[in-house]
Amino acid sequence: MQTTENKGLLIFFYFCITVFSAICLVPFILAVSGSLSTEARIAAEGYSFWPRGFTFETYEFLFGSKAQQILRAYSMSVIVTMLGTVSAVLVTTAYAYVISVKSFRLKNFFAFFAYFTMLFSGGTLPWYILCTKYYHLDDTLLGLFLPYVLSVFLMFLMANYFRSIPHEIVESAQIDGAGHLRIFFSIMIPLGRVGLVTISLFYALQFWNDFYLPLMLVTDQNLYTIQYLMYNMMANIQFLASGNAAQVGGAIIAPPLETAKMAMTCLTVLPIAILYPFLQRFFVKGIIVGSVKG
Amino acid sequence: MNKKKGWLSLLLAAVFLVSGCSQGNNESAASSSGSGNEGTSSVTDNGSNDGSTLAPAKLKIVLYGDESNRMKELAKTEFYDVIKKEINAEVEFQFLPWTEYGGGKTDLMLSTGEDFATYTDANYMVKSVAKGLYADLTPYASTAADLSKNVDEASFKAFQLEGKQYAIPVGNKPNSAEFYSALVRQDLLEEAGMTQVTSLKELEQFYDKVHAIHPELIGYANTDARRILQYDYTDKNLYWQNDFIALDESVKDDKIISWFETEEFKSYANLMRGWYEKGIIPKYAATNVPQLQSDWNSGKAMFWAGTAARPFEGAATISQAVPEAKLVNYFLGSGRPKISRGTYSTAFFVSTAAKDPERYVMFFNLLQKNQELYDLFAYGIKGTDYTLDENGRLTRINTDSLIPDWLLMNKNFIRFDNTVPDEFIAEYKAWDDGAIISKGAGFNFDNTPVKNEETKLNGVFTEYLAPIGSGFSDYDTAFPKALDRLKAAGIDKYIAEYQKQFSEWYAKQQ
Numbered sequence: 001m002q003t004t005e006n007k008g009l010l011i012f013f014y015f016c017i018t019v020f021s022a023i024c025l026v027p028f029i030l031a032v033s034g035s036l037s038t039e040a041r042i043a044a045e046g047y048s049f050w051p052r053g054f055t056f057e058t059y060e061f062l063f064g065s066k067a068q069q070i071l072r073a074y075s076m077s078v079i080v081t082m083l084g085t086v087s088a089v090l091v092t093t094a095y096a097y098v099i100s101v102k103s104f105r106l107k108n109f110f111a112f113f114a115y116f117t118m119l120f121s122g123g124t125l126p127w128y129i130l131c132t133k134y135y136h137l138d139d140t141l142l143g144l145f146l147p148y149v150l151s152v153f154l155m156f157l158m159a160n161y162f163r164s165i166p167h168e169i170v171e172s173a174q175i176d177g178a179g180h181l182r183i184f185f186s187i188m189i190p191l192g193r194v195g196l197v198t199i200s201l202f203y204a205l206q207f208w209n210d211f212y213l214p215l216m217l218v219t220d221q222n223l224y225t226i227q228y229l230m231y232n233m234m235a236n237i238q239f240l241a242s243g244n245a246a247q248v249g250g251a252i253i254a255p256p257l258e259t260a261k262m263a264m265t266c267l268t269v270l271p272i273a274i275l276y277p278f279l280q281r282f283f284v285k286g287i288i289v290g291s292v293k294g
Numbered sequence: 295m296n297k298k299k300g301w302l303s304l305l306l307a308a309v310f311l312v313s314g315c316s317q318g319n320n321e322s323a324a325s326s327s328g329s330g331n332e333g334t335s336s337v338t339d340n341g342s343n344d345g346s347t348l349a350p351a352k353l354k355i356v357l358y359g360d361e362s363n364r365m366k367e368l369a370k371t372e373f374y375d376v377i378k379k380e381i382n383a384e385v386e387f388q389f390l391p392w393t394e395y396g397g398g399k400t401d402l403m404l405s406t407g408e409d410f411a412t413y414t415d416a417n418y419m420v421k422s423v424a425k426g427l428y429a430d431l432t433p434y435a436s437t438a439a440d441l442s443k444n445v446d447e448a449s450f451k452a453f454q455l456e457g458k459q460y461a462i463p464v465g466n467k468p469n470s471a472e473f474y475s476a477l478v479r480q481d482l483l484e485e486a487g488m489t490q491v492t493s494l495k496e497l498e499q500f501y502d503k504v505h506a507i508h509p510e511l512i513g514y515a516n517t518d519a520r521r522i523l524q525y526d527y528t529d530k531n532l533y534w535q536n537d538f539i540a541l542d543e544s545v546k547d548d549k550i551i552s553w554f555e556t557e558e559f560k561s562y563a564n565l566m567r568g569w570y571e572k573g574i575i576p577k578y579a580a581t582n583v584p585q586l587q588s589d590w591n592s593g594k595a596m597f598w599a600g601t602a603a604r605p606f607e608g609a610a611t612i613s614q615a616v617p618e619a620k621l622v623n624y625f626l627g628s629g630r631p632k633i634s635r636g637t638y639s640t641a642f643f644v645s646t647a648a649k650d651p652e653r654y655v656m657f658f659n660l661l662q663k664n665q666e667l668y669d670l671f672a673y674g675i676k677g678t679d680y681t682l683d684e685n686g687r688l689t690r691i692n693t694d695s696l697i698p699d700w701l702l703m704n705k706n707f708i709r710f711d712n713t714v715p716d717e718f719i720a721e722y723k724a725w726d727d728g729a730i731i732s733k734g735a736g737f738n739f740d741n742t743p744v745k746n747e748e749t750k751l752n753g754v755f756t757e758y759l760a761p762i763g764s765g766f767s768d769y770d771t772a773f774p775k776a777l778d779r780l781k782a783a784g785i786d787k788y789i790a791e792y793q794k795q796f797s798e799w800y801a802k803q804q
Contacts, residue, residue: 006297013300020307128402216399219388221361235391236359 028269034262035059058259062267070267073226076144077208080225084145084207089200091149093192096158097184102167111159114152131217143217144225145207154199161195162188201279208272226268233264348382351653356400356412361389362694364674372675376667381656407647411654413640413701414461419453420738422643423460429644432459434655440663444706449638451736462658465639466704468602468722470729471632474521475623477600477608479593481616482508491624494526494565497597501574504596513574515586515595517764520562522599525627527561533633533732537755538785539792541734543633548800552789554759554780563773566765580766593619600624602725603703606714613713632729639701661702668707671697687712737799744791747784754779 030047038053062070098104099111121127127147137143165188173183189196214228224232369387377385388410394400396418403410404427414422422428435442435450441462442450449463478491478500486503488496501513524532531544532551540551553559569575579586589595590608593616598608600623612619644654660667673680679692688709710719741748758776761767 009297009300013304016304017307125402125405129406132406215391215394216402221366232360232391235393 028273031262031265031269035259035266037259058263062260062263069221069224069229070226072222073224073229074267076223077225077227080141080144081204081207083141084148085200085203087145088149088151088203088207089196092151092155092199092203093158093189093196094184095150096155096162097180097188100159100162101180111156114150114155118152128216138217139220139223140217141223144210144213144223147213148203148206148210151199151203151206154202158192158195158199161192165191197279205272230264230268234261348653351381351383351650352409353383353385353650353654353657354388354408354410355385355657356388356390356403356410357698358390358392358395358412359695359698361387362696364679364692364694365696368674368696372670376670377657377660380660380667381653383653383657385657404645408645409648411642411644411648411657413464414453414643415640416452416738419460419641419643420455420740423455424740424742427646428460429646429648429651430458430460431462431644431651431655432457434652435459435462437652437655438462438659441659441661444662444704446637448731448735449636449641452636452638453641454736455738461641461643462655463636463638463641464658464661464701464704466637466662466706467639467708468705468725469637470602470634470726471625472521472601472635473518473599474524474632475600475625476522477598477604477621477623479596480620480622481618482511482596483622492626492628494523494626497624497626498572498574501572501596505573510594512576512586512589512595513572513597514569515590515598517575517579517583517586517760519566519569519599520763522626523562523565524558525625525630527565528558530558531630531633532558533734535734535737535739535792537759538751538788541732543730543732544630546733548797550789550793550796552785555777555785559763560769560773563762563765563769566763567768568765570765575765579764580761591615602722605718606710606722609713632726633732634726634729635732635735637726639703661697662704662707665707668702668704669709672699672702672707673709682709683712687714733800734796736803737796739792739795744784744788747788750783751780751785751788754783 029049033049033051034047035058036051036054036056037048038055038057041052095110095114099107099114101107122130131137131143131147135146137146169187169191170183173187178186209227211225211227211231214223214225215231218224218228365387369385373387374385377383390399396415400412404422405425414428419428441464445463445466449466450459453459453461453463476491476497478497482504483489483491483500486500486507488500488503491497491500504511505513520532520534524530529544530542532540533543534540534553535550538553540553542549542551566575570577570579576586576589586595590598591611593612598604602623605621605623609619609621612621642654642658644651648654661671662668669676669680673688673690674692674696676682679694680688680690682688686709688711690711705723754776758772758779762769762772762776
């Protein structure tokens with residue numbers, strides 16, 4: 001009885017999830033097919049699941065006219081993602097270790113200290129002043145990742161993960177004369193590998209997708225990331241198409257090609273889309289392991 | 295366990311769906327009001343300064359849009375050198391996305407006391423001056439002597455509050471009767487065996503005939519034709535302050551009109567309903583407005599709302615798709631003077647924190663100083679970026695945009711390319727002849743007392759009134775409900791407040 005009910009439910013779940021994934025997939029398919037269509041037919045007939053008038057012209061055009069800019073932004077994104085992820089993971093695990101050490105008296109204070117920022121934040125303006133006037137992060141490479149190196153949520157995730165490692169292992173290491181540095185690097189990090197991969201993934205994704213930091217802190221075009229380049233392009237198109245431009249002078253500028261927008265989308269999504277399926281198992285495992293003990 | 299997992303994943307999926315479908319990007323598109331007025335500006339002519347006598351200064355000019363490669367090069371070379379020579383200042387150009395215009399990062403930069411200048415409209419000016427973020431430029435207006443020779447006096451007035459100059463207007467282009475004419479594809483008109491369009495009847499005839507030949511073309515590439523059609527549904531000469539409020543320019547009084555509550559709106563909505571049913575406005579317009587613009591750009595529409603410059607600005611775009619395209623402006627009636635908001639393109643303000651506001655004003659002056667500098671900033675270097683033929687017609691070698699030309703556009707300096715016929719240039723330059731400046735020009739509404747009402751009204755406008763005005767929904771069935779919503783949102787209070795402020799301001803002008 002129960003098994004048939006379960007089976008029915010399972011089928012129901014699978015059905016819902018399949019529909020959901022299909023819905024998620026639609027825009028991607030449209031983007032890919034749009035980027036491979038000819039401009040004239042997109043304008044005339046709209047998007048379709050199959051490229052209209054299959055062609056690589058758009059990509060040739062993009063790499064022809066903006067190749068340098070795209071490549072530079074691409075490599076900037078890669079650099080920021082790598083530097084950002086490494087430093088963020090270091091800072092996050094270190095903080096997580098500190099508040100997970102049982103004998104540390106101030107661990108609750110530090111946990112609350114971090115938690116507090118999840119509930120209350122100073123707001124954009126003070127944040128902007130702090131970053132530009134005090135830390136001088138504007139127009140620097142540091143500015144593209146430093147403000148994001150500690151995500152409190154991921155830090156707690158990691159701390160929970162560390163707490164799930166049997167305390168006896170730590171104790172025996174201490175008896176053998178290991179200090180905190182040694183315990184952290186030789187025991188916690190290797191044992192916390194799954195958690196580490198998880199938060200690295202989260203961070204990498206965040207740094208790759210971010211356009212807010214460059215928008216706020218960067219004016220030098222050499223520091224543009226691919227997402228910001230994209231954002232910039234889209235923002236300008238939307239503004240001009242919305243007719244607000246009339247307010248500031250009735251500028252008539254032909255919006256960039258539809259297909260070009262789609263090609264840019266594919267270019268930004270591509271690396272993540274390729275990488276994701278391979279790393280996904282860490283993702284799921286990491287969240288579940290970290291959340292069991294709390 | 296399986297069940298739990300299943301429900302959990304369903305929940306997650308639902309959350310993702312909901313968050314994926316929501317859009318948190320509702321920038322309220324405030325419509326611009328305000329502009330020049332008859333009056334004098336306090337500008338004296340003291341000749342140009344020699345840069346070498348000035349102390350060095352650093353200026354930051356923020357522009358919106360994409361920075362082209364050529365602009366980047368020139369900003370470091372020729373622009374830099376020329377500006378240094380003229381006013382002994384090092385200028386840095388910073389480009390921001392258009393989303394940051396009049397808010398966003400611009401707000402942050404103003405609030406954190408950065409030293410910069412950029413352009414503004416009257417609405418943003420009123421808001422920012424109230425917060426003390428714009429420098430008062432009145433003492434330096436005389437520095438812009440060359441500019442004020444080339445920019446209309448009334449434009450200066452549009453950026454004054456309480457007698458103080460908070461922004462320096464640039465640009466001088468014929469822009470009366472913006473969107474009051476129908477910009478018609480003359481090539482299609484002739485193909486249909488017609489020569490001109492002088493009335494609504496002829497415009498519809500034009501559509502019918504062309505539709506018979508080219509059923510794939512759409513008629514009107516916009517959803518708003520209240521200005522074009524005013525010659526049919528009213529005897530007044532209406533000029534809109536924003537979506538809700540119009541002025542009748544044919545009478546000299548301070549009465550404002552609540553547009554949606556008029557009989558004129560009813561007639562207009564019925565005309566538009568007819569257009570929509572007939573297919574002059576395509577069915578997809580109700581859900582996909584941007585498509586209208588791209589249809590127009592790719593030559594798949596018959597007419598559009600016209601401005602003085604659109605026949606050549608628009609032709610440049612369309613001719614890529616339809617090389618033989620020709621555009622002509624037609625008014626559907628006559629005998630009413632064209633109304634102008636002032637001839638400026640935009641205006642530059644300087645942040646309060648600027649160390650040397652006067653130098654900024656000197657820089658604005660350079661933008662409209664003489665033909666030589668105008669050519670440099672708008673077109674680049676002669677021989678490298680553009681060439682001129684014996685008639686002074688322009689051929690651009692490099693099409694990268696420099697300092698945006700819509701911003702600089704000044705009828706005293708503008709150059710046309712070979713494709714623009716002489717008679718058109720003459721027509722363009724005479725476009726403003728006989729035009730009047732709107733009686734509301736220079737009035738800036740302070741929306742603080744009715745801020746909530748305004749937000750609600752904008753919502754009602756988008757949801758109920760815009761579709762009625764575009765003919766997507768029927769006036770008789772949809773309007774009563776829309777009116778209820780308007781009343782509930784506080785239209786009466788809003789109109790009363792506007793009337794109060796406008797009357798006070800109007801009395802002062804007399």
